[in-house]
Amino acid sequence: MPHPPQLRIPATYMRGGTSKGVFFRLQDLPEASQVPGAARDSLLMRVIGSPDPYGKHTDGMGGATSSTSKCVIVSKSSKPDHDVDYLYGQVSIDQPFVDWSGNCGNLSAAVGPFAIDAGLVDPDRVPRDGTAIIRIWQANIGKTIIAHVPMTDGQVQETGDFELDGVTFPAAEIQLEFVDPSDEGEGGGAMFPTGQLVDELEVPGVGSLRATMINAGIPTIFLDAADLGYTGTELQDAINGDPQALARFEAIRAHGAVRMGLIERIEQAASRQHTPKVAFVAPPADYTSSSGKRIAASDIDLLVRALSMGKLHHAMMGTAAVAIGTAASIPGTLVHAAAGGGDRDAVRFGHPSGTLRVGARAVQVDGRWTVTSAVMSRSARVLMEGAVRVLPAV
Incomplete structure (x- = not known):
């Protein structure tokens, strides 16, 4: 019986707010996983280590909690006046599926820094010092997020004295603006889908x-x-x-x-x-x-x-x-x-x-x-970068 080698896929492991996730450039994924479908879902589940009946994610990058069983795919934006498209997958811990129905607000803080480091943002849009204003298209829900990313000496600034409860160490502050965050709803409803406040x-x-x-x-x-x-x-x-x-x-x-x-x-x-x-x-x-x-x-x-x-x-x-x-x-x-x-x-x-x-x-x-x-403030930083190893689909 043949034993195929593992796939090696460029990836970055990042903290964003009080969450952690594996970040990919869309172009780095295997061709079959660059589009929505079973191949993409299977790949991300294997990256995280799901489904795991032991609830530990020992054989993957996940942390067996809702805050750490996350994957992000970022690409240059297809939308006018936006820098990047951001797609978020919440990987179930013990069931074989990826939920694409919503956004992760915490990991949103890491999208701008990742996009800059990954070369997905026009260099003319990124100052050497100051604040880079990154316009993000949140593809899961079709909304705009504006990230204010601090820059120092041409690099994303990650260190700082901003403290976020739920995160042990201080870091640089990233302000997020969620533009028009009210959702018209999948059935065409309003902010209050039942029409009632209570x-x-x-x-x-x-x-x-x-x-x-x-x-x-x-x-x-x-x-x-x-x-x-x-x-x-x-x-x-x-x-x-x-x-x-x-x-x-x-x-x-x-x-x-x-x-x-x-x-x-x-x-x-x-x-x-x-x-x-x-x-x-x-x-x-x-x-x-x-x-x-x-x-x-x-x-x-x-x-x-x-x-x-x-x-x-x-x-x-x-x-x-x-x-x-x-x-x-x-x-x-x-x-x-x-x-x-x-x-x-x-x-x-x-x-x-x-x-x-x-x-x-x-x-x-x-x-x-x-x-x-x-508007709220978060922080983010790279925890590890390189490549994830996963078994090829069979």
Whole structure:
């Protein structure tokens, strides 16, 4: 029996925000994987090490969490007035599929630096010193992201004193602007696909729950922590160590996805793990973060805990932060109420690893809510570069 050698594919392993992923130039992928389809999905699953019934990703580049089972494909942009196209794949840990239904806001911070280093940006667009303004087309959701990437002596600046809760070491700050982040929805709906700021979501076996369901940044279902019996100060073990709680959140997510028009049948939720997200909110309270840092109620506007790929996230997904900032600026949502109401164009919320500030300003146009942009700061750096080795497809 022949034993073919492994493929060697140029790649870069990067941290972006509180996530990590394997970055590829589209042109470096095998020809069959340069287009969407089974070949691409199989390749990325093998790179990450999925599906892994052991839940460890020992034989791949993944880290067996929703924050580390990620792949990114970047190419020169096919869109006018954009520098690069950015495609994101969330690789399932224990199931054989890649979810292409949404964006990763954290890894968005690494796209600009990667694109510059990979020679995908016109050199005339990149200053030797200062800030490179990189216009990114997010191909999964058809939206524009503007990344402000610091440059020093002709190189992307990675070191700095910007601290991001959920990331151990400081780095250079990268500001991200998500342009027109509200999603018209797969069924042609609006920012609020049900037409309501708060719905009664009926979930068999769980009951009726108040829910704000929004398409902004990423489709998200917001719940009131008290309605679930939580305080909003919970850390990962409190949720992820409770199988019944995880099953309840998955049931909520599946029924919410149907109400939002993202899927037609409950059964389809199993193959769409990346979206929608589920989060619960509460008014400010003192708590101790996962690093032992004390967070004072006076330092935040509200508490938010969010689930990703079936588990409570260790910090906050960047796209969910966009949804939080947008919903917090709209009177009548559960998020706005948890933040204490009032008129606001920015919010600082507490998450399991600390705090995060996001700016967003929503307005009503002809009776429909819309948001022109959302802004937050992240950091990114190269962890390793070279090539990944994977077995050829059989």
